[in-house]
Every structure is written in C-alpha cells, then in structure tokens.
Amino acid sequence: MTTSTERVQSHIPAETPELAHFIGGEWVPSHGVFTLTDPNTAELTGSSPVADSDTVDRAVKAARAAFEEWRRTTPRERGEYLNRLADRIDEASEQLAQLESWNVGKPISNAREEIPLLVDLLRFYAGAARLGENTAAGEYERGMTSIVLREPVGVVGLIAPWNYPLLEAVWKIGPALAAGNTVVLKPSELTPYTTVVLAKLAASVLPAGVLNVVLGDGMTGAAIVDHPGIEMVSLTGDGGTGKKIAAAASNTLKRVHLELGGKAPVLVFDDSDVEYASEYLAMAGFTNTGQDCTAACRVIVHDSVYESFMEKYVANVRRLRVGDPADPETQVGPLVSERQLERVLGFLERAGETSARVLTGGSRVDRPGFFIEPTVLVDVNQDDEVVQKEVFGPVVTVQRAASEEEMLRLANDVNYGLSASIWTRDLSRTIRLTKDLSFGTVWVNGHLTTVAEMPFGGFGQSGYGKELSGRSMDEYSQVKHVMISQTRV
Template sequence: MTTTVVQKNQGGLAATLAAGPDDQNVSEVINPATGQVSARYRRATREDVDSAVKRAEAAFKVWGATPPVERAEALLKIADAIEEEAEEFARLESEDVGKPITHARGDMPWMWDVMRFFAGAARVSSVPAAGEYANGSTSWVRREPLGVVGLITPWNYPLLMAIWKIAPALAAGNTVLLKPASLTPATTIKLVEVANRFLPEGVLNLIIGDRESGTAMVEHPSIRKISLTGATSTGKFVAATASKTLKRLGLELGGKAPVLVFADSPVRQTARDLVEFGFSNSGQSCTAPCRVIVEESIYDEFVEAYCAEVKSLVVGDPADPETGMGPLISEHHMNQVLGFIERAREAGAKIPVGGNRIDRPGWFVEPTVVTEVKQTDEIVQNEVFGPVVTIQSAKDDDEMLQLANDVNFGLSASVWTTNLSRTLRFSRELQFGTVWVNQHEYNASEMPFGGFGESGMGYELTAHGIDEYSQVKHVMVKPDLNA
C-alpha cells in the first residue's frame, strides 16, 4: 500500500504509514509539550498523489452516482463511530496539537454534529423548482458533484477542519484526497481509518506530506477543487497555482479579530470571557479575539480585570485536566511569536503580563498582554497566531468601528454591548464574515463560516455548503419540435 491510499476495511493505518529508521523521505511529528519526536511518517511523492487521484477517479464512477440516501447513511455511520471513539480522538488531538485534554474533549461533540448535519443536507436540494420559464420549454436544474476534490487542512484544528471539509464533499458525491498538516496528522489518520470502514474503496484517500505533495494536488489537472484552511500567504500561492487549471477554490485563511468592548458591558465578566476565548488553543486560532478595542471611559478598569484573569491561567502539561493553556505547535512558530513580542517592545509597547518563553521542555510562551500600541504597529496589523492579545482604547463608536475595520483581514469580530441600536449598526458595518455579540468563537452547523478580504473566499458549514462542492446544470426541453 502506498503512503496515500487507504483501502476499505484496512486497519492499522498509522503503523502502515510509519517510517522505518532507514527511510529518508519522512515527516517527523514533534510533541509540542516535550519537544521530542512522537512519530515518523513517509511523505507522499507526486507519484503517490497521481496514484491516489486515479483511484479516486475510478471510485467516483460509483460514488458520484450513489443515491443521496446511501451517502447519508454512510456519513451517519461515520458519525456514530467517531462518537464511540471520542476519547481516543481527543487524546490524539491533545498530544499532536498540545491542546489541553479538557478542551479537546469539549470539542468532540461538534465533530459528529457536523457529520450528521451534512448527512441530512445530502438529501435536500437547493436548486430551483422545475417549470416552464421560456420558449414553451420545461427547465430544471441538476446539482452534480464536481468529481475528485483536494482538501488541505491546518495544524491548529486538524480533526475539526477535516470533518468540515470531508462531510460536505462526500455528501455532494465527490471523491476526496485529504492532506493534513504534517505537524499534526494523527487524528486525520484515525478519521480516515474510521471512515473507510463505511465508504467504498477509493472514495477517501489520505495524503501524508509536505509542501511538495500539497503543490502536486493543487497542480493536478484531474482535481476539480481545492479547499484549503491555512495562512493567507499559502492561500495566495494556492490561488495563483490553481488558476493554471481553473480549479474551483475554497480558501479559509487568516484573521485578526477585533473585539469591541463598550462601557455598558459588564467589565469583569467580559474580561473573563475574552481571556477564555483569547488563549484557547494557545491563541492559535484564526478567529481568536486577539485585538481588543475598549471604550475609553472603562479602559483602565478593563485592562486591570483582563490582566488579572490572564495571570490566573494554568499553563502546563496538556494531559493534565487542570491545564488551561498548553504549548505552541513548534519551536519555529514559538520563535516567530516571541519575535512579534520583542519587536512590539522595541516599538514602545507595554507588556503588563507575560512576554517570555516559559523555562520548561516544549514550546511554551507565557500568555501575553500588549498595551499602548499604535494602529499601524505590526502586532496590530498582522496575525501573530499565539497567546498574545493587544488592547487599545477608542473614544466613541465611530473610532471603535474605524479601528476595527482598519486591517486587511475580515474573518470574525465581536461586539460587547447591551445597546440594541449599536448592535444593529455594528453588525451591518463591521467588514467581517462572522460578527458575534456578547460572545466569541461559537459556530453552528446550520450557519455559514467564511471571511472577507484577505481572510479568504467561499464558506464552510450550512446546508448550502454542499453547493461549494457541486456544479449545477440547466436542462431545457422543448417537447414539440414543430411548436
């Protein structure tokens, strides 16, 4: 068996993919809490990608013609199996990502919810009703699968992002090449093992690899769509490369979420909630509330309350149920985050809490608060993707809105207020794909998720998410040639 192909009912995939001591073309997985190698996998080559595409093309002839009810039944069985093995999925996610085990367990119910949601959506048509619209003819629309699609997922939420993508892709009738980030493949490997108990051979194919294998997917002429969740720089490269074969694209990219805290919000409760959201997954989230903008009259009170909550965070071993924040994903990423903090210091910012590496094995950085920043500062404009939150002040609603929209990203934002008029205005004028009010980072399978500007194109979730993996065909029939 090759690196990329997972055959039906074939167990022990992780062992099959594990690289031997003499293998040269390998990816090493580092436990971010210890800095030690936890696994080694053979990387897929361009030849492996081509082989997987051929298998997926063959499988599409059957899966693409499978009735929606049968596709739905397969997704429901996969959802049940994920729920049954939830603890093992949570353990693997915690070890690979460095996410506290309690948080990994808390994420699990959404995994099977998304799968079950798209099982239902597979059976619901979103196309117009058939009818006589012109020229004495009857028109109808067919919603058809694209064919073979390539799904590329990130390292920060590897299991959730894989499910967000494979559920609508499979529900629509496509066959799939799924490539997880090489830093965190464990839950994706297990997901493919579980899913292939219920899918026909060749429908879901695994790619373990690096930039070379990802590029091979984007360039492959037989892959009809690429869906990527990742950095904006990666998204730009994928868009440019995919344009050569005019592939469909779904790009969920970076974010720099503004959080607008008004004087009518309960200061201490708001601070407590925002610390919980802001440092979840060590701030490694594209929707993290990392850019707090506070109404001037409560600024000092809020900063004091926020810093007190940050100081109470328990940072440590992800396997410890008491841990509230774990490590960053890699040494390289840790150094990037520390670089942002150091340059902010040099630019005159203040750091009332944190700002340093923690002296212990692994890639730990203190939860950090940065104040007295300018809107043009790098740390305000660019995605840090770590446990670093800036706090600014603004004198009124207009300045709050201006500062919030003054970045290139447009993924998510939140407004903390009890004023209904303000809520309506800001939900309309904030240029972000998701706007929360008095909460942050919650989503629902029924609602779309996607960004504006440099945060990407297309959307995930919602029943219309299946349309992202479909093409529509207008059929127009004139029954009487003599008419």
C-alpha cells in the same frame, strides 16, 4: 498565571497509529522523512511519510475510479454513510481526543469538547445531502421545461491545518462527500495522527477510494494543487499559502476555496457587562494557545470603562493555567512547534522596539516544550506589526478609543475580515455595527462559537468561500440547467 510543571515526560497515547497513506482502501507505507515532535516536551516522537507526486497521482486515480459509482448514490444513501461514519467517530472519541491533544499540544479538555462537534457536523450533512437545488422546475420559456440539477464537482483536494486537524478536516469532508464528490485529503505534516485514525474509521464505512489520505508537506500540497485530475482545492491555512494555491490552481482553472487567517477585533463598549466580558475574553483570546484564526486577539475598549476592564481582564489572564496538555486542569498548552514558538517570540521581540508595553506575560515559560506565557500588550499603534498581522499565538493587544466611530475605524483597519465581536447592551448600536463591521462573522456579547447550520468564512485577506451550513454544499457542487422541449419528446 499558574503553570503545571510536575509532568514533562512525553505522554504518547496507547493507541497511536502507524503513519501511512490511505489510498483506494489500502494502506500505502513509505519511508518516514518528516520528523515529528511532542510540543509539550520538545522530544522527537517519530517520523511521517511525505507523498510525492506519484503517490498523489495514485490517490487521485483511486478517487476518480470511486467517483463513477459514488456520484450515482442517492442523497439518502450518502446520508446513511455519513451517519455511520459519525457513529464510528463517536465510538472512538477518547482515542481521537488523546491523540489530538498530544500531537497538537491542545489541552485535553478542549480536545474532548471538539469530538462531539464534528460528530454533530457529519450528522448535519447527512441531512443536508437530501436538500436539493432550490430553483423550481417549470416553464420559463413557452414549450420548454427547465430543470436545475446540483451535481458534484468531481475529485476534490482538501488541505487541512494543524491547529484543528480533525475538526477542520471534517468541516471539509462533510459537505464534499454529501455533495457526491470523492476526496484526497492532506493533513498538516505536523499533525497527521487523528487523520490516519479517521481514515481507519472511514475504511469500515465508506466504499474504497471515496476518502483517500496522503501525508506530506508543502511538496505534497503542491502536487495536489497541480494535478489536472483534481477539480477543486479547499485550503485552511495562512494567507501566503492561500495566494500560492490560488495562483497555481489557475493553470488548470480548478475551483479554489480558501479559509485563511484573521485578526479579530473585540469592541468593548461602555454599557457592556465588564465583569462577564473580561472573564470570557480572557478565555477567547488564549484558547488553543491563541492558535485560532478567530481568537479574540485585538481588544478595543471604550475610554470610560478601560481602566475597570483592564484590571479585571489582566487578572483573569494571569489566572489561566499553563501546562501539560494531558492535565485536565490545563487551559493553555504549548505552541505546536519550535518554528511556531520562534515566530511568536519574534513578534514579541519586535513589539518591544515600539511603544508597546507588556502588562502580563511576554516571555517563554521556564519548562520543556514550546510554551509562551499568555501575553497582553498595551500602548500599541494601529500600524504596528503586532496589530496588523496574525501572530497566531498567546498574544493579545488592547487599544482604547473615545467613541464608537473610532472603535469601528480601528476594528476595520486591517486586511483581514474573518470575525469580530461587539460587547454592548445597546440594540441600535448592535444593528449599526453588525452592518458596518467588515467581517464574515460578527458575534454580539460572545466570541468563537460556530454552529453547523450557519456559514463561516471571511472577507479580504481572510479568503473566500464558506465553511459550514448548506452554503458549503454549494462550494462543492456545480449547477446544471436542463431544458426540455415539450414538442419533441
């Protein structure tokens, strides 16, 4: 494993914005109360305001006022707005990438790869806005003509995570605005910077009040969920937060969309390309420092190729370059915060009290910042905490199994159901397993890739509802049946 220790000072981007709420087209300052830290150096970098219930109420009122006109825009008009916003983001791509890298601790090479994805996503929804409800109008009762309308829900509250602050925000903003809703968006308190820049870019494109941003922590999120003027809440976050939001939202019977955690199984079979799989999965397990709900974190290998796979896989993991996120050569950066660092170290400490054995990594990196070595654990038991719970850090477990049936059993034996991958050349096996694996996304001879056209979302403790694709437009829409009497008009 290579580490980059020559640069440990804080690389604050030149165009770092002042943090403030964006409500009704205006910047609303307030005193900073949440301290922000550079994950790369552990140095304090500033503070962020936290919106209280009154500030959230102001944002909701602005969104409701804007909704009256925004809902009347045509799909073509909304598509034009989204395309213009995509243009602005494209123009600001390097600023956004540098801010995201610095604030999250994400390698700059990864941050630069993400910006074109969200530009493409906005352009996709600009087109999807023009696709209406598929049910055909017609006479389903004599003398009566039926029409189905897809209408916006209203004001939606969007709560984005810290691991992909900008990308995940656009995953929600795109379909929400395309469907005709107005938005109150809250980024994670840890990673507000790119969302504030997004608000600035949107201010030059969207009508005032269509997109509002409130900064804050769990208190702010609770105010959004509790507000009676918000008709829907969409969260990307951990399972505990999802359960709290679902329970709180029941008080006002608002719609809830939850994209929660994952514990992705990776099934490596005896007929797989071991050389390719070992190299690919070393990347897929530790991208974004393992802070990815789809990370290839639970590898299950057939006995007959276990030894050869592990030799190559561990060698590839050890070659990962750990260091300064601003360095284009860095592949694994720091964890996002000291709290996250301590959480992952706690998993490793408790795993050490079991039969688990560390093949590589397992320790904090000796440098400033919140770094942990990419870690591979073997000899784990299926009921071990490190196998069953989402670590959300640079930790991968590897298990071995003697048959397809055992591999499938191990794969499905968790509460999460977000994503999985199969590594095989056998078409019959592929067909069987893609059906039998209880996960919302199943990749074959690949992992991590998402596209705008295909739905993304999990089963079980991974939440409900779909991101991406035209299906997510349905999440942010409500369907109305209009029936007209032919004899009375």
